[in-house]
Amino acid sequence: xxxxxxxxxxxxxxxxxxxxxxxxxxKCEIVEAGDGAEAIDKVGQxxxxxxxxxxxxxxxxxxxxxxxxxxxGDGRPFGFVTSEGSEPMRNSAESAGANFLIAKPxxxxxxxxxxxxxxx
Amino acid sequence: xxxxxxxxxxxxxLVDIVGDVFESLLGEEAGRPYLVPYAxxxxxVSSEIGIxxxxxxxxxxxxxxxxxxxxxxxxxxxxxxxxxxxDLRDVIGELINVIGGNVKGMLPGTNAxxxxxxxxxxxxxxxxxxLCLQWAxxxxxISMPTVPTGLAEPTPSGTEADTERSEP
Numbered sequence: 001x002x003x004x005x006x007x008x009x010x011x012x013x014x015x016x017x018x019x020x021x022x023x024x025x026x027k028c029e030i031v032e033a034g035d036g037a038e039a040i041d042k043v044g045q046x047x048x049x050x051x052x053x054x055x056x057x058x059x060x061x062x063x064x065x066x067x068x069x070x071x072x073g074d075g076r077p078f079g080f081v082t083s084e085g086s087e088p089m090r091n092s093a094e095s096a097g098a099n100f101l102i103a104k105p106x107x108x109x110x111x112x113x114x115x116x117x118x119x120x
Numbered sequence: 121x122x123x124x125x126x127x128x129x130x131x132x133x134l135v136d137i138v139g140d141v142f143e144s145l146l147g148e149e150a151g152r153p154y155l156v157p158y159a160x161x162x163x164x165v166s167s168e169i170g171i172x173x174x175x176x177x178x179x180x181x182x183x184x185x186x187x188x189x190x191x192x193x194x195x196x197x198x199x200x201x202x203x204x205x206x207d208l209r210d211v212i213g214e215l216i217n218v219i220g221g222n223v224k225g226m227l228p229g230t231n232a233x234x235x236x237x238x239x240x241x242x243x244x245x246x247x248x249x250x251l252c253l254q255w256a257x258x259x260x261x262i263s264m265p266t267v268p269t270g271l272a273e274p275t276p277s278g279t280e281a282d283t284e285r286s287e288p
Contacts (some may be wrong), residue, residue, distance in 0.1 A: 009214040011195050012206070015145065055276075056217065056233055083221020104218045105144030108171065 004048035006039040022108035036060025055082035065091040153253035166242040167218035174229015177266035209238040242249040
């Protein structure tokens with residue numbers, strides 16, 4: 001099982017990886033990208049089972065990343081991990097084809113609840 | 121206490137947001153910042169994020185550099201004196217990014233969030249409306265100055281208020 005963590009903040013990628021471990025996904029292989037554009041390359045190279053992406057990033061936002069993947073026919077599981085958890089954001093995420101949205105700050109329990117239906 | 125002026129987010133809610141972010145990043149044992157009377161932040165660093173739309177302004181965080189270095193060291197598991205400036209910018213930028221995102225969700229209308237910007241040598245404090253919180257015995261300022269639409273953009277990279285954040 002491979003998870004791609006996309007965030008322009010190095011510390012936040014580290015915190016997401018730590019939280020994945022705490023949520024019981026410590027055995028997953030983790031790959032990282034610093035923005036949406038880098039994530040496009042990593043998806044092609046690494047073929048992750050799940051993409052966990054920030055929304056607000058330079059170069060290519062998380063929403064643009066998701067739109068690009070879906071436009072290319074890539075339906076792999078995709079979840080946002082973002083500081084904006086309002087209903088309009090959740091609706092936008094769902095409309096674009098995201099499986100879930102986890103709002104920062106988050107807990108390992110929230111990760112487990114969001115990832116379990118997707119990864120089992 | 122209602123120290124904030126001219127904003128849609130009550131002081132208590134803003135304090136809660138900052139508390140949740142600190143607790144989530146640093147653990148319950150680190151304690152939550154709490155509201156105290158205004159005090160100057162010595163040798164500060166700052167980060168800010170713009171919000172533009174139904175409410176247009178900035179959310180600004182100032183804290184002592186030593187506190188920012190301590191937090192950064194804790195998060196990267198490094199001694200505070202070995203913290204790189206790029207990591208310091210990354211951490212204070214992400215702090216305001218999470219705080220700003222939470223604030224944005226409480227504001228009226230449709231709003232857009234800019235990317236965060238950071239400043240490791242900000243000028244003297246001019247915003248006396250800032251909320252003053254205390255954490256680890258030191259003051260932290262959080263403020264929400266309003267600005268005209270279109271001005272809530274991050275300062276271009278390479279200037280004093282640098283948008284650069286650490287990359288892998």
